Amino acid sequence: MGRLTGGDPSLLRRINSAVVLDALRGAQTPTLTELVHSTGLSRPTVEGVIEGLTESDLVVEVGPEAGDTRKQGRPARRFRFHAEAGHLLGIEIGAHQVRVVLSDLSGQVLGSHGRDVDEAASADDRLDRVRGTVAELLRKAGVARSTLWAVGVGSPGIVEAHGEVRLGTALPGWTGLPLGERLQRSFRCPVLVENDANVAAVAEHWKGVAVGTDDVVFVLAGLSPGAGSLIGGRLHRGFGGAAGEIGALHLLGREVTPEHLLSTTGEPLHPLDEPAVERVFALAKQGDAQAKDAVERFLGRLVHDVAALVLAIDPELVVIGGWAAGLDGVLEPLRAELTRYCLRAPKVTLSALGQEAIATGALRLALDHVEQQLFAVEQTSMGRRWP
Amino acid sequence: MGRLTGGDPSLLRRINSAVVLDALRGAQTPTLTELVHSTGLSRPTVEGVIEGLTESDLVVEVGPEAGDTRKQGRPARRFRFHAEAGHLLGIEIGAHQVRVVLSDLSGQVLGSHGRDVDEAASADDRLDRVRGTVAELLRKAGVARSTLWAVGVGSPGIVEAHGEVRLGTALPGWTGLPLGERLQRSFRCPVLVENDANVAAVAEHWKGVAVGTDDVVFVLAGLSPGAGSLIGGRLHRGFGGAAGEIGALHLLGREVTPEHLLSTTGEPLHPLDEPAVERVFALAKQGDAQAKDAVERFLGRLVHDVAALVLAIDPELVVIGGWAAGLDGVLEPLRAELTRYCLRAPKVTLSALGQEAIATGALRLALDHVEQQLFAVEQTSMGRRWP
Known part of the structure; x- marks a missing residue:
C-alpha cells in the first residue's frame, strides 16, 4: 500500500511516533536501520521521531551489542522503549482485601501489596484502605506518584462507564458510589473502574489460562x-x-x-x-x-x-x-x-491467577489505556489503521 | 487525510469502484459533479469508474431531473445504482413451512412465496420442497436463476460456519446434514446458512422492532x-x-x-x-x-x-x-x-416481522454478502477503511 501523503502534519507525526514505538516494543534493542526496515518509514523520519521520543523520555539509547559492526569507528546506535518512564497501578477493592499491583509502561510487574479490610467497613474506610495500600506500595517500590500514567480498578458491582457503581450489594455503601470520581482525587492520571469478574476475565486472557x-x-x-x-x-x-x-x-x-x-x-x-x-x-x-x-x-x-x-x-x-x-x-x-x-x-x-486475578486485570485496563495513547496504530489485514 | 498513492492499480480501481457505488447508493440519482464532491475522487477517476460500472451493468444512466440546468445545450448526466442487475433470495426452512423472499441487489423485496411442509418430512423431501418453492417464486416474478448473486438460508439447529447442521433435533434427518452443500447444487451463487433464531435477530435489526x-x-x-x-x-x-x-x-x-x-x-x-x-x-x-x-x-x-x-x-x-x-x-x-x-x-x-422474520433475516445475510463484495469500504472515524 502507498503511504499517507498530505494531511495534518502533527497527526502524521503522532502516527509515525506510534509506528516507531510499536516497532521498538516488538524488537529488543533495534538500530535505526532496523527501525527503518520494520516501519517502512524513511531514515530521516525515523531519526526525527527517535529524537522527539528521546526528548520526552519514552526512548533511550542503549550500548552496542557484542556482534555490532562498527561504521567509521562507531557502532550503530541502538534504542529501546523506556518502559520505566512511567508506571501503572491495578487495584482490587474486595470484600475482605485490597490489593494493588504496580508495573512499568510495558506492564512488567514491579511489585504488589495487599491489605485486609473488614467486610463491614464503610465505603469511606474502604477507600482509605485503598489509598493507604497504594501509598505503601509506591513507597516500598521507590516510585513517585507523579510517574503514574493510569490506574485500573476492579470492584464488585455493576459499574457504569463513567465509574459510578450502579448496584453493589457485596460492599457496604457501594451502590451509588461515584467510585471513579472518589479515587480520581488521589491521582492526576486517568482512573478506570470495572466490574471485578470482568477484569478477572481480562487477566486470565492476558497472563492466565485463557x-x-x-x-x-x-x-x-x-x-x-x-x-x-x-x-x-x-x-x-x-x-x-x-x-x-x-x-x-x-x-x-x-x-x-x-x-x-x-x-x-x-x-x-x-x-x-x-x-x-x-x-x-x-x-x-x-x-x-x-x-x-x-x-x-x-x-x-x-x-x-x-x-x-x-x-x-x-x-x-x-x-x-x-x-x-x-x-x-x-x-x-x-x-x-x-x-x-x-x-x-x-x-x-x-x-491460574487465583487471588491476583482481579488486581492483574485492573492493571491490564490501565495498560490498555496507555497503549491506546502510545501505540494507537492497529494492524489490519491490508496495512495499518489508526483510530 | 491524504488519499492513497501508489500500490496495486487494480486494487485501487476496486476501492474507487466501491467508493463510487457506495456514494451512488447514498444519493438518489447524482450527477458526475455530485459524485466528484461526495467521493473526493477526481473527475476523470469518477468518469472511468462509472464507465466500468456501466459496462458491468451495475450502474445505469437516468434521464435529467426537472430542475437540471443545461450545459452547452445538454443537461448533466445522472446515474443510479442498477439494483435490478442481480437478485437475492432469503429462505426459511421450518418445521411446518418453507418460505422464500426475493429481492434486488439493494434488498428491495420483489416477492415472496411460502409452502407448507409436513413436520415429519425427510430431509430429502424438505429440500425438494425448498427447491420447488424457489422455482415457483422465480417463475412468478419472472426472474432468471442466473441473475441470483447470493442465497441466505435460516434453519433450526446449530449450523457450522461451512453450512453443515451439527445438531438439529427439530427436523427429521437434520443433524449432520450438509445443508449448505446440498442447497449449493441448485445455485451457482454463494449459499449462506445460519440458525433460524440468529437470522430472525438480524431481521428485526434490519427492518423490525430493533x-x-x-x-x-x-x-x-x-x-x-x-x-x-x-x-x-x-x-x-x-x-x-x-x-x-x-x-x-x-x-x-x-x-x-x-x-x-x-x-x-x-x-x-x-x-x-x-x-x-x-x-x-x-x-x-x-x-x-x-x-x-x-x-x-x-x-x-x-x-x-x-x-x-x-x-x-x-x-x-x-x-x-x-x-x-x-x-x-x-x-x-x-x-x-x-x-x-x-x-x-x-x-x-x-x-414486528412475525412469520416473515426468518426469511427476511436470511435475505439480509445474502445482502450482507453482496454488499461486502460491492461496497467493501467502511467508514471509520478518520476516513475510509477497506478490508
Whole structure:
C-alpha cells in the first residue's frame, strides 16, 4: 500500500511516533536501520521521531551489542522503549482485601501489596484502605506518584462507564458510589473502574489460562456468583454494564438462596463469610454427610448458573475463580453436566491467577489505556489503521 | 487525510469502484459533479469508474431531473445504482413451512412465496420442497436463476460456519446434514446458512422492532426456545455457533419438560404440534382452569430461560417471536419478572416481522454478502477503511 501523503502534519507525526514505538516494543534493542526496515518509514523520519521520543523520555539509547559492526569507528546506535518512564497501578477493592499491583509502561510487574479490610467497613474506610495500600506500595517500590500514567480498578458491582457503581450489594455503601470520581482525587492520571469478574476475565486472557483463547467466560464463584466474558478477545460489558450478573438467576426459581444451600445448620451462611464456607468444604472432604449434602446442593446451583451462561454465550473456555478453597470440587460436576446438556461443551478450568486475578486485570485496563495513547496504530489485514 | 498513492492499480480501481457505488447508493440519482464532491475522487477517476460500472451493468444512466440546468445545450448526466442487475433470495426452512423472499441487489423485496411442509418430512423431501418453492417464486416474478448473486438460508439447529447442521433435533434427518452443500447444487451463487433464531435477530435489526438498537436478543419461542443475539450490531454466533440455545436449560434442573408443562391431559404435547399449543392458549383465554395452569407453568419457564439470557448478555432489547398465537400473554410476566430480578431490565417487545422474520433475516445475510463484495469500504472515524 502507498503511504499517507498530505494531511495534518502533527497527526502524521503522532502516527509515525506510534509506528516507531510499536516497532521498538516488538524488537529488543533495534538500530535505526532496523527501525527503518520494520516501519517502512524513511531514515530521516525515523531519526526525527527517535529524537522527539528521546526528548520526552519514552526512548533511550542503549550500548552496542557484542556482534555490532562498527561504521567509521562507531557502532550503530541502538534504542529501546523506556518502559520505566512511567508506571501503572491495578487495584482490587474486595470484600475482605485490597490489593494493588504496580508495573512499568510495558506492564512488567514491579511489585504488589495487599491489605485486609473488614467486610463491614464503610465505603469511606474502604477507600482509605485503598489509598493507604497504594501509598505503601509506591513507597516500598521507590516510585513517585507523579510517574503514574493510569490506574485500573476492579470492584464488585455493576459499574457504569463513567465509574459510578450502579448496584453493589457485596460492599457496604457501594451502590451509588461515584467510585471513579472518589479515587480520581488521589491521582492526576486517568482512573478506570470495572466490574471485578470482568477484569478477572481480562487477566486470565492476558497472563492466565485463557492466553490465546478469545471467547472466555470467567466465573467469580461465591455465594452469589458473577461472571465476566470476552467475546472475540474483547470484554463484553453488556448494554448497561451488567452482563454476566448471574447471581440473580436463582431468585427466578424462587428456590432457596445459596446462603441456605451451603448451610449445614439450617441457618443461612453470611454471603461474605468465606471462612465459614471453607469449613463446610473442608468438612465435606472429611466425609461429613451434612456438609457433603450442602456442598452438593451448592455445586448443583453453580453448575446451573454456569450452564445458563454457557448456553447463552457459547464460549470456548470457562474459567472458575474466586474462592480459593473447595473450587477444585466444582470442575468434574461442571464438566459432566455441561457435556450432558450443552450442545458443544466448553473446556472448564480453574483460574491460574487465583487471588491476583482481579488486581492483574485492573492493571491490564490501565495498560490498555496507555497503549491506546502510545501505540494507537492497529494492524489490519491490508496495512495499518489508526483510530 | 491524504488519499492513497501508489500500490496495486487494480486494487485501487476496486476501492474507487466501491467508493463510487457506495456514494451512488447514498444519493438518489447524482450527477458526475455530485459524485466528484461526495467521493473526493477526481473527475476523470469518477468518469472511468462509472464507465466500468456501466459496462458491468451495475450502474445505469437516468434521464435529467426537472430542475437540471443545461450545459452547452445538454443537461448533466445522472446515474443510479442498477439494483435490478442481480437478485437475492432469503429462505426459511421450518418445521411446518418453507418460505422464500426475493429481492434486488439493494434488498428491495420483489416477492415472496411460502409452502407448507409436513413436520415429519425427510430431509430429502424438505429440500425438494425448498427447491420447488424457489422455482415457483422465480417463475412468478419472472426472474432468471442466473441473475441470483447470493442465497441466505435460516434453519433450526446449530449450523457450522461451512453450512453443515451439527445438531438439529427439530427436523427429521437434520443433524449432520450438509445443508449448505446440498442447497449449493441448485445455485451457482454463494449459499449462506445460519440458525433460524440468529437470522430472525438480524431481521428485526434490519427492518423490525430493533432498527437502531444494536444489543438485541431475539427469542424464538416454542416448546424448546432458541435465541439469537446481536452484540454491538453484529450477530453473536458463539465459539461453536451454539450461542442462545437456551432450550437445553430446563434439562439442568431435571424438571419436567416443556411438552409436559403445557399439557392439559397429563400426556406430553408433541414439540412441533403448534395447533395443539394454540388450543391450550385459546382455552386458557376462555378461562379453562387447567389450560390456564398449563400456560402459567409454560410462561414461567420461558421467563426463566429468557432471564438467564438477559443476565448473561445484558441486551438493550428482547424481542419475542416464533409462535403466532399466545405470545402476547408472555410480555407482561416477562417484563414484571425481569424488572424484579435483572439489575437493569431490558425493553421487551413482540417481533414486528412475525412469520416473515426468518426469511427476511436470511435475505439480509445474502445482502450482507453482496454488499461486502460491492461496497467493501467502511467508514471509520478518520476516513475510509477497506478490508
